[in-house]
Amino acid sequence: MRLSSKRSYFFGFFAAVLTLLPLLLLVLWSVSKKWQYPGLWPQEIGLKIFKQMINEPSFLPASLNSLLIASITTLISLLIAVPAARYFAFQTILSQRLIEVLIYLPLILPAIAVITSSQVLFLQLHLTGTFSGIILIHTYLCLPYAMQVLLASYRQLGEGYSLTAESLGASSWSIFWQITWPLLRPGMTTAASLVFIVSFSQYLPTFFIGGGRILTLPLLLLPYANNGRFGLASAYSLVFLGCTMLGVFVFKKAIGGIQRGTKR
Numbered sequence: 001m002r003l004s005s006k007r008s009y010f011f012g013f014f015a016a017v018l019t020l021l022p023l024l025l026l027v028l029w030s031v032s033k034k035w036q037y038p039g040l041w042p043q044e045i046g047l048k049i050f051k052q053m054i055n056e057p058s059f060l061p062a063s064l065n066s067l068l069i070a071s072i073t074t075l076i077s078l079l080i081a082v083p084a085a086r087y088f089a090f091q092t093i094l095s096q097r098l099i100e101v102l103i104y105l106p107l108i109l110p111a112i113a114v115i116t117s118s119q120v121l122f123l124q125l126h127l128t129g130t131f132s133g134i135i136l137i138h139t140y141l142c143l144p145y146a147m148q149v150l151l152a153s154y155r156q157l158g159e160g161y162s163l164t165a166e167s168l169g170a171s172s173w174s175i176f177w178q179i180t181w182p183l184l185r186p187g188m189t190t191a192a193s194l195v196f197i198v199s200f201s202q203y204l205p206t207f208f209i210g211g212g213r214i215l216t217l218p219l220l221l222l223p224y225a226n227n228g229r230f231g232l233a234s235a236y237s238l239v240f241l242g243c244t245m246l247g248v249f250v251f252k253k254a255i256g257g258i259q260r261g262t263k264r
Contacts, residue, residue: 023241025234026234026237026238027234027238028042028234029230029231029233029234029235030049030050030231030234030235030238031045031046031047031049031050032045032049032231033045033046033048033049049231049232049234049235050235052232053232053235053236053239056220058215058220059220061215062215062216062217062219062220063217063239063243065131065214065215065216066200066216066217066218066243067200067243067246067247068131069131069134069135069138069199069200069206069216070138070196070199070200070247071196071247072135073135073138073139073142073195073196073199074142074192074195074196074199074247074251076135076139077139077142077143077145077146077191077195078146078188078191078192078195080139080143080146081143081146081147081150081191082150082184082188084147085146085147085150085151085153085154086150086154088103088147088151089151089154089155090154090159099151100148103144103147103148103151104144104148105144106140106141106143106144107141107144111141111204111205112204114140114141115137115204115205115208115209116208118137118140118205118208118209119208119209122136122137122209127209128209128210128211129209129210129211129212129213129214130214131214133209133210134205134206134209134210134214137205137209138199138202138205138206141198141199141202141205142195142198142199143195145191145194145195145198146191146192146194146195149187149190149191149194150184150187150188150191152187153184153186153187153188154184154187157180157183157184161179161180161183162175162179162180165178165179185255185256186256188255188256189251189252189255189256192248192251192252192255193248193251193252196244196247196248196251197244197247197248200217200218200240200243200244200247201218201240201244202216202218203218203219203222206218206219207219217236217239217240217243218240220236221233221236221237221240224236
């Protein structure tokens, strides 16, 4: 038991180092005014990079666009995935393996092929360069994640509770809100968090379908990283991380609340 405990502490410490070390590097790059080789630490520290980032005209619109697109994509994905996952979890016509292949099909296909072909269709529908077009393509790419999480949740939940309540005379609406919804909350919060993070980090769909008219944080972040401007790229990465954490917190609070400890 002691050896097992020591191993668990070691792996926990190792995982913490792997997680915190990149964050430390991002913070150092974002506050460094002068960092030259062979110094292990910045020679000068300041908030010049953050001020430059905040003063950029595209910073606030891109941040708000990212939050808006990811939030709407998450809501639409959940509205589609909840009834669809329930149907696919309990139907007996198709095999479960075939259902999983159908769910993962948008992810199995090459993303660049899907996006470029979608761009042609969206041009015909006058959706290119619009929020609606970006949200639609994000929903297409994020829906499989929500479907898979909620499908597993429904399978674990089963039909026993619903059938028992129905036999006692409860309506479908009462069964959903009083039985299914409370038991499905953990899966819902996981699906919402995953969809929000995936949508928030999309670059190629936003770039192609948005047509450069709608800016998001990934569209601002990647050019700085590719051009070697690591200070601004790190500052944008920290904002990116903060926005995703904020979005996940809001959806977890709205759907299932944040529980601390065990309620008895």
